Amino acid sequence: MALLEVENLHVSVEDEDIEILKGVDLTINEGEVHAIMGPNGSGKSTLAAVLAGREEYVVTEGSIRYKGEDLLELEVEERAEEGVFLAFQYPVELPGVSMTNFLREAVNSVREARGEEELGAADFLKLVRERAKLVDLDPDLVKRSVNQGFSGGEKKRNEIFQLAMLEPTLAVLDETDSGLDIDALRTVSDGVNKLRSDERAFLLITHYQRLLDYIEPDYVHVMVNGRIAESGDKDLAIRLEEEGYERFQREPAAA
Amino acid sequence: MSTSETEYLENVANQEYEHGWRTDIESETLPEGLDENIVRYISERKDEPEWLLEWRLKAFRYFERQVEEGNYPDWAHLDYERPDFQDMRYFSAPKEKASYDSLDEVPDEILETFERLGIPLEEQKALTGVAVDAVMDSVSVATTFKKKLKEKGVIFMSFGEAAREHPEIVKKYLGRVVPYTDNLFAALNSAVFSDGSFVYVPEGVTCPMELSTYFRINDQNTGQFERTLIIAEPDSYVSYLEGCTAPMNQKHQLHAAVVELIAHEDAEIKYSTIQNWYPGTKDGEGGVYNLVTKRGICEGDRSKISWTQLETGSAVTQKYPSVILKGDESVGEFYSVAFTKGHQQADTGTKMHHIGKNTKSTIISKGISAGVSNNSYRGLVKVGKNAENARNFSQCDSLLLGDQCGAHTFPYIEIGNPSAKVEHEATTSKVGEDQMFYCHQRGLGEEEALKLIVNGFCQEILAELPMEFAVEAKELLAIELEGSVG
Numbered sequence: 001m002a003l004l005e006v007e008n009l010h011v012s013v014e015d016e017d018i019e020i021l022k023g024v025d026l027t028i029n030e031g032e033v034h035a036i037m038g039p040n041g042s043g044k045s046t047l048a049a050v051l052a053g054r055e056e057y058v059v060t061e062g063s064i065r066y067k068g069e070d071l072l073e074l075e076v077e078e079r080a081e082e083g084v085f086l087a088f089q090y091p092v093e094l095p096g097v098s099m100t101n102f103l104r105e106a107v108n109s110v111r112e113a114r115g116e117e118e119l120g121a122a123d124f125l126k127l128v129r130e131r132a133k134l135v136d137l138d139p140d141l142v143k144r145s146v147n148q149g150f151s152g153g154e155k156k157r158n159e160i161f162q163l164a165m166l167e168p169t170l171a172v173l174d175e176t177d178s179g180l181d182i183d184a185l186r187t188v189s190d191g192v193n194k195l196r197s198d199e200r201a202f203l204l205i206t207h208y209q210r211l212l213d214y215i216e217p218d219y220v221h222v223m224v225n226g227r228i229a230e231s232g233d234k235d236l237a238i239r240l241e242e243e244g245y246e247r248f249q250r251e252p253a254a255a
Numbered sequence: 256m257s258t259s260e261t262e263y264l265e266n267v268a269n270q271e272y273e274h275g276w277r278t279d280i281e282s283e284t285l286p287e288g289l290d291e292n293i294v295r296y297i298s299e300r301k302d303e304p305e306w307l308l309e310w311r312l313k314a315f316r317y318f319e320r321q322v323e324e325g326n327y328p329d330w331a332h333l334d335y336e337r338p339d340f341q342d343m344r345y346f347s348a349p350k351e352k353a354s355y356d357s358l359d360e361v362p363d364e365i366l367e368t369f370e371r372l373g374i375p376l377e378e379q380k381a382l383t384g385v386a387v388d389a390v391m392d393s394v395s396v397a398t399t400f401k402k403k404l405k406e407k408g409v410i411f412m413s414f415g416e417a418a419r420e421h422p423e424i425v426k427k428y429l430g431r432v433v434p435y436t437d438n439l440f441a442a443l444n445s446a447v448f449s450d451g452s453f454v455y456v457p458e459g460v461t462c463p464m465e466l467s468t469y470f471r472i473n474d475q476n477t478g479q480f481e482r483t484l485i486i487a488e489p490d491s492y493v494s495y496l497e498g499c500t501a502p503m504n505q506k507h508q509l510h511a512a513v514v515e516l517i518a519h520e521d522a523e524i525k526y527s528t529i530q531n532w533y534p535g536t537k538d539g540e541g542g543v544y545n546l547v548t549k550r551g552i553c554e555g556d557r558s559k560i561s562w563t564q565l566e567t568g569s570a571v572t573q574k575y576p577s578v579i580l581k582g583d584e585s586v587g588e589f590y591s592v593a594f595t596k597g598h599q600q601a602d603t604g605t606k607m608h609h610i611g612k613n614t615k616s617t618i619i620s621k622g623i624s625a626g627v628s629n630n631s632y633r634g635l636v637k638v639g640k641n642a643e644n645a646r647n648f649s650q651c652d653s654l655l656l657g658d659q660c661g662a663h664t665f666p667y668i669e670i671g672n673p674s675a676k677v678e679h680e681a682t683t684s685k686v687g688e689d690q691m692f693y694c695h696q697r698g699l700g701e702e703e704a705l706k707l708i709v710n711g712f713c714q715e716i717l718a719e720l721p722m723e724f725a726v727e728a729k730e731l732l733a734i735e736l737e738g739s740v741g
């Protein structure tokens with residue numbers, strides 16, 4: 001069943017008169033893994049931000065349906081409660097806010113929305129240990145302030161750790177592989193693979209075909225200049241690696 | 256900023272004060288106005304020794320001169336109408352008694368008042384491990400755990416009692432650190448102070464529990480002038496906390512307290528404040544003027560004084576809890592969170608005066624402003640010419656909630672010895688849209704997210720509060736931030 005249906009999505013920046021997304025169509029079914037590649041500035045992060053509900057982007061045309069409902073009607077936190085998760089390209093630091101407090105609030109608000117009971121302290125800590133292990137996150141990081149002073153790679157790993165804690169239905173990973181060393185890339189990918197399931201879908205934004213060797217996608221899309229220029233299977237990524245984006249950019253934009 | 260966030264912050268800024276009710280109790284109150292007779296009356300009602308009356312009168316004359324000469328301390332970044340000293344009352348006591356010898360004598364209404372404020376005075380119900388004194392208007396109501404403290408030789412009682420029972424100690428130290436000539440409000444307090452707390456910790460004694468005083472203004476239009484004196488003899492330790500609330504009142508009320516701390520050799524005093532006086536209405540009507548002089552002296556070598564304050568109340572706050580670092584290797588600390596919203600104004604900070612050698616001071620100040628409030632840090636680090644190797648570290652961070660409030664930092668540094676090392680850092684930030692978005696993306700609503708971020712911002716300071724009160728402080732901050740999200 002279609003989990004996410006993006007149709008003819010046009011997006012502009014709130015105050016300025018620039019259109020960033022110029023008619024994106026994308027359908028993701030439950031359990032599928034989709035990858036989006038494309039040159040810098042083509043609109044990949046913008047799409048991710050619009051899915052998560054960032055207010056500075058305005059949808060001027062088109063629609064997004066999630067689980068059959070209008071996603072654009074929901075507040076940011078409501079989307080999170082409904083299972084939309086965004087692993088940030090640039091995770092945000094929250095000085096003085098302990099990871100533990102932050103995660104407990106997050107886990108419990110998502111659980112409450114699903115009609116589940118709040119996790120007690122012992123169960124919560126057990127879950128933390130288990131999921132930290134899944135992505136090989138240094139347990140000491142959980143004792144620190146959210147992302148504060150984390151290395152680039154630690155921040156990325158922390159995003160996947162939160163993904164594992166919150167068990168979303170649609171996980172959008174914005175360049176999670178950038179800044180990870182080779183071993184980290186492998187452990188994080190293993191973690192993601194373990195989290196794959198029939199209900200959970202992934203949208204991977206990446207610049208590197210290598211990630212897709214580890215996490216095998218069902219579909220690969222190329223975003224160029226605010227549109228999906230081509231879609232295919234994982235072989236498309238291999239072709240892109242060899243040819244680059246030049247041929248898309250030379251083509252005049254389709255009407 | 257998103258509209259829901261703006262609405263939420265407006266709610267925060269308009270939050271009602273929850274301790275605004277008044278206890279109906281018959282009280283004996285002096286008429287408005289101030290003259291020598293009022294000073295004499297207060298002293299007489301409190302059965303004070305002659306020397307204390309004389310001291311009050313000297314202070315009063317000094318105060319009168321300051322008023323005549325117009326020496327009002329108006330240099331702070333504050334904008335308010337000066338209090339009219341003839342238009343307020345200086346003494347108010349429950350009708351039948353001006354002091355109580357035991358809890359049994361305290362009227363039920365007063366016990367209930369404190370119960371309702373979450374401060375149970377009956378010993379079996381009292382917070383475990385915390386001795387409490389409660390001062391309502393001009394009178395100390397009850398001091399708990401007296402016996403247990405006595406076994407250790409710790410004296411913890413109301414100031415009035417101490418003046419009668421331990422005159423030699425009171426006489427020796429009263430006005431030593433804050434002389435009545437210090438400023439107009441210190442002079443006024445010295446003339447008309449009604450009660451307050453007295454703590455004496457003998458040599459070598461670690462006070463076995465937290466000591467705490469709750470100040471409550473109840474009567475309308477009565478000023479609150481309490482006086483606190485804490486003496487830590489060599490090698491002793493004490494941790495003391497004061498809390499304050501007041502009913503809503505259309506008129507501004509004056510609170511002009513004086514606190515003096517004396518730490519002898521190797522002694523340590525930790526002084527914490529949770530200040531939640533009535534801040535006035537959301538339109539800026541009424542509220543307490545909190546104009547307070549607090550100072551400690553590290554008299555002996557290796558002594559330490561640490562001030563921690565959480566300031567959330569009052570219409571106007573002006574206070575600079577300070578430390579005179581006289582002993583060699585003595586340590587002074589100032590940790591502060593000042594939260595202003597609505598029309599509140601705060602000008603607060605500290606003065607660290609390094610005199611001894613190898614003295615060290617730390618200043619960490621966190622200002623949070625919302626609504627149309629104004630929040631200033633003002634601090635002086637002064638290194639005397641003989642203070643070899645003095646060290647200071649200051650950090651002042653401001654967090655703005657919304658864009659109509661103000662945050663200011665006024666750091667002053669005077670260095671008289673070239674070996675001094677003084678560091679100052681200051682930051683101002685707005686609760687970032689990125690931070691809020693990150694929290695929302697993880698399922699947190701406006702209120703939860705803001706609470707987390709503000710608590711995180713104050714974390715270092717809250718961690719300095721005695722454990723028994725850290726929870727209370729967090730709850731107070733949460734209440735300050737609470738509001739229904741639009």
Ligand SMILES: Nc1ncnc2c1ncn2[C@@H]1O[C@H](COP(=O)(O)OP(=O)(O)OP(=O)(O)O)[C@@H](O)[C@H]1O
Nearest residue numbers: 013016020038039040041042043044045046047056
């Ligand atoms: N808030 C904004 N204001 C103005 N321009 C914006 C804003 N957000 C995005 N843009 C512009 O929109 C375009 C798409 O940005 P986006 O971040 O989505 O690209 P991307 O595909 O994720 O690129 P990268 O691969 O470099 O991460 C860029 O030209 C960017 O400058």
Ligand SMILES: [Mg+2]
Nearest residue numbers: 044045046089
């Ligand atoms: Mg991007």
